[in-house]
Amino acid sequence: MRKQTTPDNQLQVDHPDGSGYLPGLAIDMVIFGFHEKQLKVLLLEYQNTNLLGLPAGFIKEKENLNEAAKRALTHRTGLHNIYLEQYYVFGDYSRFDPEPLRKILKSKGMNPGDDHWLLKRFVSVGFYALVDFTKAVPSPDLLSERCDWYDLANLPPLMLDHQAMIEKALETLRANLDRKLIGFNLLPETFTMGDLQSLYETILGEKLNRTSFQRKILSLDILERLEKKWTGGAHKAPYLYRFRQSREVAVPEKSFL
Structure with a gap:
């Protein structure tokens, strides 16, 4: 190298x-x-x-x-x-x-x-x-x-x-994961709840209950729900989300080095 x-x-x-x-x-x-x-x-x-x-x-x-x-x-x-x-x-x-x-x-x-x-x-x-x-x-x-x-x-x-x-x-x-997640910028601009849960599980080192996780994340009011992800026709296609950058939970700009 x-x-x-x-x-x-x-x-x-x-x-x-x-x-x-x-x-x-x-x-x-x-x-x-x-x-x-x-x-x-x-x-x-x-x-x-x-x-x-x-x-x-x-x-x-x-x-x-x-x-x-x-x-x-x-x-x-x-x-x-x-x-x-x-x-x-x-x-x-x-x-x-x-x-x-x-x-x-x-x-x-x-x-x-x-x-x-x-x-x-x-x-x-x-x-x-x-x-x-x-x-x-x-x-x-x-x-x-x-x-x-x-x-x-x-x-x-x-x-x-x-x-x-x-x-x-x-x-x-x-x-501090809930409060800092936006700042890490590890997800694409739009993502599914499954993508977000996978990130949490990897960092926490444990499996999370899907329903409980979704309820918790939505209660933080840091996500904006968009259209469903196109999967080719399945009616159970997941919704796409993106972060609400204006929410207080977002990392203040001054915290970025």
């Missing part, structure tokens, strides 16, 4: 003081990918280390936090105008472990001292996103060799506390 040549790959990992970046603060992104009843997560693989982890980023000294997250998301996926939300700050001292990063730097031919900026303690701001993984173009960063989608139900062991980050992000996604 070809590496990016964007400015994001110019991170000065060989500069031990981390010039130009806020010290001790990082971004970790849980990028969920959905398509046709599959739910995946984007991971970086570090060659010759047996380490895998979440895409991460750092905040420039004169850069807003949300802009840094947007920049990192675009570099890893090639996507723009994606709903990205801050969901948790990971700051426990127990998560501090410089050895995985030391191993990664050594795999790049470096011999970092204990005072190298990447080996110091970081507080990490967690962001999550949900995208159609068929539209993304995963790209590794300067320290990684591969960037790819992994089945959420069958993840390999991950470095540091990245498994816990994914679990927390998934918990947040599931809890």
